[in-house]
Amino acid sequence: MRDTPESAENTSAETVRGVATMEEAKSWLRRRQIQDIECIVPDLAGIVRGKMMPTEKFFSGPVMSMPASIFAQTISGDYPPDDDRFHHNPTDGDLFFEADYSTLAVVPWETDPTAQLIHDAVTQEGAPVETAPRNVLKRVLSLYEKEGWEPVIAPEIEFYLVKPNTDPDYPLTPPVGRSGRPEVGRQSYSISALNEFDDLIDDIYDLSEAQGLEIDTLIHEEGAAQMEINLRHGAPLELADQVFLFKRTIREAALRHDMYATFMAKPMSGQPGSAMHIHQSVIDPETGSNIFSDEDGDATPEFLSFIAGHQEFLPAVTCIMAPYVNSYRRFMRNSTAPCNVFWGHDNRTVGLRVPNSKASARRLENRVPGSDANPYLAIAASLACGYLGIKNDLKPDAPRSGYSSNGPYTLPRGLTEALTLFEQCDELADVFGERFVATYRAIKQEEYETFMSVISAWEREYLLLNV
Template identity: 70%
Template sequence: MSLISTEPKDAPRVGERNPERGVETLAEAKSWLKERGIEDIECITPDLAGVARGKLMPADKFFSSTVMSMPSSVFTTTVTGEYPEEDDAFQHDPSDGDVFLKPDFATLTAVPWASEPTAQIIHDAFHRDGRPFDLGPRQILRRIIGLYEREGLRAVVAPEIEFYLVKQNLDPDYPLEPPIGRSGRAEASRQSYSIQHVNEFDDLFDDIYEFSEKQGLEIDTLIHEEGAAQMEINLRHGDPLALSDQVFSFKRTIREAALRHKMYATFMAKPMSREPGSAMHIHQSVVNIETGRNIFSDDEGNPTAAFFSFIAGLQKYLPAVMCILAPYVNSFRRLTRGTAAPINVHWGYDNRTVGIRVPNSGPGSRRVENRVPSSDANPYLAIAASLACGLLGMQQRLVPEEPIAGSARDLPFGLPRGLLEALALFEDSSDLAEVFGPRFMATYRAIKQQEYETFMNVISSWERQHLLLAV
């Protein structure tokens, strides 16, 4: 797994930019596009599901007015394209007024899979009066980053994203299958960390690396995970917003590269019933802004009270943010006993059976790995939620349970078993309401409840198999 270092020498330097990703000013953006002969721009922003929403426009039109608008209802849409029902806490905007989107020039990059020279730029969402839009995922994460800054702190994260390669599947009633590799055969057994089975898809990974390089995305390592054609990409550590942008971009990149090779890449948490689920592990540490030092270690290199309180915050609040970390009914299929996924919020040193792992490291790199989130989570919201839990723990000076030395897989469940249970915990947390804001809490809960109701309208093959003639 990738390591995260928070020594001052390893921190991103102000003003240091990859020439393929980001500029600082509108004038630099014009020059950047002109140098590359780019005439079209994808103006995008993530919705609450992490789906890229926006508009494609000519560069000339973009530069005539860099402020773009979209209906506010874009941010209250379920993953199936529906809208949640109103209740006492959640109300639709009766006018469906506009949300204004402003480009973050630091995210300007190419769209390397486009047939014509095209650029993309991620936007921030605002109200008409300039206030950050309280349903925008980037704004939610910025809000959490701001809470750290008030304490004189800066969070550092490193995500690890798992995904499956599968055969193209045009009928959702049929189960997914592993794709055919260069050998002409599909994987038939578990191949964790196998170089040979990564090599089965060399041409695909060459495209992923090429697309990533052209977008200024920095892959740390790529490995074969436990499942059949299950892979993991680890990103280099850095700023939470920048890393969320990279995960957001990586998901698009990997899907597009897979399509070129007539296969799908899926970030579903549990795409195949007999294979392991896919996670998005988040490594986290915290730096003192003034000194640049990792606050999880003291001058002698020992763990600090802040380190233990961060863990305790995760233990206390992770169950209440599970609807963000595991946002769909399918997500909870991953969190089952007897698999590699955690089922509780115990913690331990270099222990992969618990939800909260402390990897081996030196004092400057001391960090906490949250192993609970699934790969289908919106990266902005998942990282925001995980950091919020740790911050609340430090603010409240919580004390964690004793670490688990052996396996935690046979211990009782400490996480919600389903989406409705998770939503109830989320809705009842007054501490989280103060952190995320009441409108986001109400809207997110309403969207997830609507998605659950839509799921309940679907009759599964299990029901037809076992109930049709037996009951």
């Protein structure tokens, strides 16, 4: 959260979002007459898992526990088979969950006064669970802390509004706005197209404000009924929490207006994909200066190595940035999505863009992640690439100044290829931990096998009578 007079007083009982201690939480909840608490945790897909309990029970009961399998579940609700590398707890024993009181906020769409509280997963011995996404991000941030660095990020999340669709065999279509007509053409940055959904947007702002979530800007993107929300820059863990909660908030707001909000990377054929661009800089906490700029305002060797680290390691973490088979439909030549790891200054046709800015705000925009990515894991993976680039003193190639969307593919073209690159990278295994790498591979491999069991419309259209 930004350093504002309101957010700085994070121990005040009147703070909209977050307190420091259990006693302050009790006071905060009592003032708002909160009856129930949603104790939540993000799983590997970014789905909200947890328990709801009465406020009194939350403070009087034992530490919250849930089965270890919540971090071994596929998007379809299945579990991967065990093997020599993926050692899931065969008894599915309990993990413990500790509240992070800085995340305390109301749940504004509930009819009864309800709060939500993000928790961290620990083992029964009190050690962080390696496969919990929040802990994965904390692990990467600890590497920066050891170097005396403080990363700062700002995510941009794209999503589509679509008509309710209860039959997966039918394609998604744009919803009808206040004009009574659905969008057809491209409407990038159109205010009138944005105004088609004024009531919904007002709800998004109201629900976000009630939770202490800060929106910088909201725009209409290129696709039909495609929107983008930009969040204000800040600490990576806080911003990952905000993206996690924003997705839930936007879905809830859309349902109020008989629409779906989807964060699929490529929900509709013929329309652009949805990304989660991540702007990244690194601060020296002692001086407050950006280590990417020197005293003369020029780019530092650390900045160039940060870029080079992304060029070197992004292909190996693409399975995190693009976690589903659908994600790879977004990476296409001559589109707004990158297909390579080229870099350039203010060039949106490359995967790594250096936006125009003052020297103090010099940053790298990673344009590879899709909006379907788990925000904790995508941010951790992007920062890991930059960290390894600096530590290994890597050098980038020359920046691209021209149109580069028609260049060669340097990103994996599918999930299985991406998983192989991830699993075979020893340096990333050291950053993420072998347990996480094995678990993530097993889950994604099982999801791919599930996908392969489904026959698509394309196969019926072109193969049924022609082969």
